[in-house]
Amino acid sequence: MSQAAKKDTPEQAEYRAYCRKWIEENRPEEPDFRLPLQAIEVMDEGVKEYLQTWQKKAYDGGLIGVDYPTEYGGGGKSGMQTIANQELAAGDVPYFINVIGLGMCAPTIFHHASEELKRRFIPQILSGEMIWCQGFSEPGAGSDLASCNTSVVKKGDKWIVNGHKVWTSLAHYAGWMIALVRTSNHDKYKGLSFFVLPVQDTKGVTIRPLIKITGETGFNEVIFEDLEVPDSYRLDDVGKGWTVAMTTLTHERGAGTLVGPNTGMSARGATRTQRLLELAKKCRRNGKPAIDDPFIRDRIALVAVWEEGLAQNQRRAKVPGLTDDPMRIPLQGKVSFTELAQLAATVALEIEGQASSLYIADPMAPDSGTWPLTFLNSYGNTIAAGTSEVQRNILGERVLGMAKSK
Amino acid sequence: MAQPKDFGFGEDEKMVRDSARKFIGEHGSIEKLRKLVGGDPDPEKSPESLYDAPAWEQIVELGWTALAIPEEAGGVGMNMATVAALAEVVGGHAFPSPLIASLLTTLVVREASGENRNELLGEIAEGKRVALAVTGNEGAWDIDSATIEVAASGGSVVLSGFSRYVQDGGKAELFLVAGRSAAGLGLYAVPADAKGLKVTLDQIVDRTRDQATLELDGVELPASAVIAAPADGTQVLEKALPALLTVVAADMVGASEWQLQTTTEYAKTREQFNHPLGFFQAVKHPIVNMMLEIDKAKSLVYAAASAIDNKPENAERFARMAKAQASDTAAFCSDRSVQLHGGIGFTWECDVHFFFKRNKHNQFLFGDGAYQRSKLMKILAG
Ligand SMILES: Cc1cc2nc3c(=O)[nH]c(=O)nc-3n(C[C@H](O)[C@H](O)[C@H](O)COP(=O)(O)OP(=O)(O)OC[C@H]3O[C@@H](n4cnc5c(N)ncnc54)[C@H](O)[C@@H]3O)c2cc1C
Numbered sequence: 001m002s003q004a005a006k007k008d009t010p011e012q013a014e015y016r017a018y019c020r021k022w023i024e025e026n027r028p029e030e031p032d033f034r035l036p037l038q039a040i041e042v043m044d045e046g047v048k049e050y051l052q053t054w055q056k057k058a059y060d061g062g063l064i065g066v067d068y069p070t071e072y073g074g075g076g077k078s079g080m081q082t083i084a085n086q087e088l089a090a091g092d093v094p095y096f097i098n099v100i101g102l103g104m105c106a107p108t109i110f111h112h113a114s115e116e117l118k119r120r121f122i123p124q125i126l127s128g129e130m131i132w133c134q135g136f137s138e139p140g141a142g143s144d145l146a147s148c149n150t151s152v153v154k155k156g157d158k159w160i161v162n163g164h165k166v167w168t169s170l171a172h173y174a175g176w177m178i179a180l181v182r183t184s185n186h187d188k189y190k191g192l193s194f195f196v197l198p199v200q201d202t203k204g205v206t207i208r209p210l211i212k213i214t215g216e217t218g219f220n221e222v223i224f225e226d227l228e229v230p231d232s233y234r235l236d237d238v239g240k241g242w243t244v245a246m247t248t249l250t251h252e253r254g255a256g257t258l259v260g261p262n263t264g265m266s267a268r269g270a271t272r273t274q275r276l277l278e279l280a281k282k283c284r285r286n287g288k289p290a291i292d293d294p295f296i297r298d299r300i301a302l303v304a305v306w307e308e309g310l311a312q313n314q315r316r317a318k319v320p321g322l323t324d325d326p327m328r329i330p331l332q333g334k335v336s337f338t339e340l341a342q343l344a345a346t347v348a349l350e351i352e353g354q355a356s357s358l359y360i361a362d363p364m365a366p367d368s369g370t371w372p373l374t375f376l377n378s379y380g381n382t383i384a385a386g387t388s389e390v391q392r393n394i395l396g397e398r399v400l401g402m403a404k405s406k
Numbered sequence: 407m408a409q410p411k412d413f414g415f416g417e418d419e420k421m422v423r424d425s426a427r428k429f430i431g432e433h434g435s436i437e438k439l440r441k442l443v444g445g446d447p448d449p450e451k452s453p454e455s456l457y458d459a460p461a462w463e464q465i466v467e468l469g470w471t472a473l474a475i476p477e478e479a480g481g482v483g484m485n486m487a488t489v490a491a492l493a494e495v496v497g498g499h500a501f502p503s504p505l506i507a508s509l510l511t512t513l514v515v516r517e518a519s520g521e522n523r524n525e526l527l528g529e530i531a532e533g534k535r536v537a538l539a540v541t542g543n544e545g546a547w548d549i550d551s552a553t554i555e556v557a558a559s560g561g562s563v564v565l566s567g568f569s570r571y572v573q574d575g576g577k578a579e580l581f582l583v584a585g586r587s588a589a590g591l592g593l594y595a596v597p598a599d600a601k602g603l604k605v606t607l608d609q610i611v612d613r614t615r616d617q618a619t620l621e622l623d624g625v626e627l628p629a630s631a632v633i634a635a636p637a638d639g640t641q642v643l644e645k646a647l648p649a650l651l652t653v654v655a656a657d658m659v660g661a662s663e664w665q666l667q668t669t670t671e672y673a674k675t676r677e678q679f680n681h682p683l684g685f686f687q688a689v690k691h692p693i694v695n696m697m698l699e700i701d702k703a704k705s706l707v708y709a710a711a712s713a714i715d716n717k718p719e720n721a722e723r724f725a726r727m728a729k730a731q732a733s734d735t736a737a738f739c740s741d742r743s744v745q746l747h748g749g750i751g752f753t754w755e756c757d758v759h760f761f762f763k764r765n766k767h768n769q770f771l772f773g774d775g776a777y778q779r780s781k782l783m784k785i786l787a788g
Binding site for chain 2: 297301302305406
């Protein structure tokens with residue numbers, strides 16, 4: 001029995017058993033194509049359909065949106081999504097495609113949208129039938145998100161949208177976007193408002209793919225030219241956009257009230273250390289087994305120490321006597337885990353040596369070339385959702401109380 | 407055995423830790439530390455063993471010397487998380503005291519068995535100041551590197567040779583000495599005033615402790631001095647090693663946290679270019695990095711403590727990780743704490759140097775980060 005399962009209430013235990021059985025019986029066939037590392041790199045129609053079918057099935061099975069009220073298509077069983085997530089993570093199943101919708105859009109809509117919008121949108125997000133995207137970043141507004149400048153101007157009882165969003169993950173498949181926009185230039189923060197915007201095959205909206213460092217796509221630029229939307233697409237009051245965006249960002253950081261379904265990489269169970277050890281056993285470095293190379297051994301051990309340190313941080317975070325400040329470990333999560341992933345991929349390339357030049361399509365590439373891909377991709381995660389530098393600002397200011405940097 | 411989720415750190419353990427914070431906070435305040443060991447900066451002044459003797463008496467009364475001793479040997483039998491927490495508090499004040507040496511020695515002796523072991527543990531519990539003399543001539547880190555030679559002579563044993571890098575040896579009334587004979591490594595209780603024993607204080611950088619070299623010239627001991635018979639000594643030391651690493655790592659976690667808090671405070675108060683230093687990210691971000699490193703080290707220390715008590719087969723793995731992470735953390739935090747204080751950080755007047763030197767000392771004690779990682783890889787990859 002897993003650690004988590006031990007403290008289940010009878011109701012939770014029953015639901016856990018249900019999830020486990022369901023996953024056993026409904027795990028999708030191994031695809032005959034390569035799944036990208038994450039949902040935000042999906043760019044192939046066939047892959048998309050495979051993942052959408054899987055999400056719908058899991059939704060119908062009751063493993064997605066369990067915490068949401070039934071009137072919004074949820075399971076009406078508060079506190080249960082975590083259980084489904086643990087079983088999904090252990091169950092070696094693919095991720096869900098509607099990652100932005102599940103993790104960020106649905107909670108934002110739930111907390112700030114009108115009753116009508118909630119009933120209309122949340123069920124489609126949960127089932128994956130409608131893919132959603134997040135339109136926050138702009139060419140001129142990245143880390144400094146509040147400086148965003150997509151203009152939304154009132155015209156009669158409509159709003160007219162003009163502007164340019166970038167890095168919009170999954171916009172190429174999305175029907176709708178949650179958007180942080182500017183309704184006034186008088187105040188940086190109070191001039192912001194929040195809308196849901198239709199983006200697919202819509203007059204006034206152009207979506208163009210941007211190609212990632214990996215050669216894949218998955219994010220886009222979205223250009224608005226005189227898009228007209230009704231006032232009912234607004235979330236919360238005019239001028240309250242920043243408050244709404246905070247709800248989105250809190251959920252993006254995994255600290256929100258609504259737990260998103262498991263949308264990360266499909267969990268393989270093995271730790272990074274184990275994968276590096278396996279890799280080092282089969283790779284040769286400068287003509288000798290990499291696993292016998294003292295430099296490689298030191299590097300793998302470093303990953304092992306770091307990985308275990310973070311795992312034990314999660315354990316210690318729940319022991320009040322050993323954490324003088326309760327926010328200290330939780331706020332480190334984003335920067336620590338993304339940088340660990342980057343370090344592990346860096347070490348994998350060192351283990352492979354010359355063979356690290358072989359990419360995913362090369363038949364001779366160790367581990368099918370996933371390490372160079374993982375390495376390249378790791379920068380996406382140290383940049384997106386608050387860069388590592390921004391995370392360090394947050395830690396220095398909120399946890400340690402140092403002066404706010406510009 | 408299952409591992410406790412809270413590392414075994416519950417209410418009782420917290421009570422001991424909190425009382426240590428209070429007691430050492432008072433008796434080991436920074437003002438007292440300055441007065442005690444910060445006096446004469448002369449690098450060539452002869453080394454001294456300095457600690458607050460009345461405070462030590464009180465520590466014995468508080469029962470901390472009996473803490474790690476099993477109940478069956480007359481001790482309190484608290485768990486390893488408590489010992490780690492105590493060491494963390496000591497490190498957090500760079501507190502000069504025979505306590506760490508007493509804990510380290512206890513953790514070895516308790517892995518032995520028999521009458522002599524119980525006797526010695528009883529004496530330690532009652533406050534006898536002891537120190538661990540297991541390191542050989544070259545200061546090798548492998549725990550069985552002792553170079554003292556042991557010869558049998560009738561019913562007694564005779565020890566000759568050098569034991570080096572004996573931590574807080576200048577404070578000890580008795581040494582636990584590792585010595586080698588044809589049958590293997592044994593452990594012997596050698597009184598500081600034994601005939602033929604010469605204790606010389608090393609001239610060391612870190613003045614929050616002392617360190618000694620023992621020269622044994624035919625020191626003759628009765629059979630009652632044998633704590634672990636030849637051939638048993640290596641096993642006893644290996645069994646105790648994870649706990650030794652954990653204590654030293656905990657000391658570094660405490661000292662590094664002091665460096666973090668003190669440097670943060672300085673970054674909030676000192677202004678340059680019309681801003682507090684912490685406004686500048688070249689200052690802010692490394693300080694955040696200190697915190698990230700400390701937290702991993704601290705979590706690994708308690709994971710090691712928990713494994714020692716509940717899952718001994720994992721103890722070495724976690725303790726190697728803890729010492730590796732803590733050693734690197736101590737080096738990094740020391741480095742940044744001096745640099746980010748600027749000129750004042752380079753002075754004898756600034757308290758930062760006490761913790762800098764203590765951490766740099768502990769970084770290498772029982773093996774630095776790279777050494778621990780090489781040992782860890784033996785466990786992970788063979
Ligand atoms: C894979 C991926 C997917 C993404 N998906 C989406 C999405 O779906 N929707 C969306 O809205 N956005 C998305 N983004 C955008 C992402 O949120 C931004 O890239 C991120 O916020 C950084 O903004 P920027 O790219 O403009 O970089 P900048 O803010 O220009 O930063 C450039 C560099 O300067 C540093 N820097 C900036 N400000 C500071 C400061 N104050 N202190 C110290 N250093 C600083 C940064 O850390 C970085 O190193 C995605 C990005 C990636 C990489």
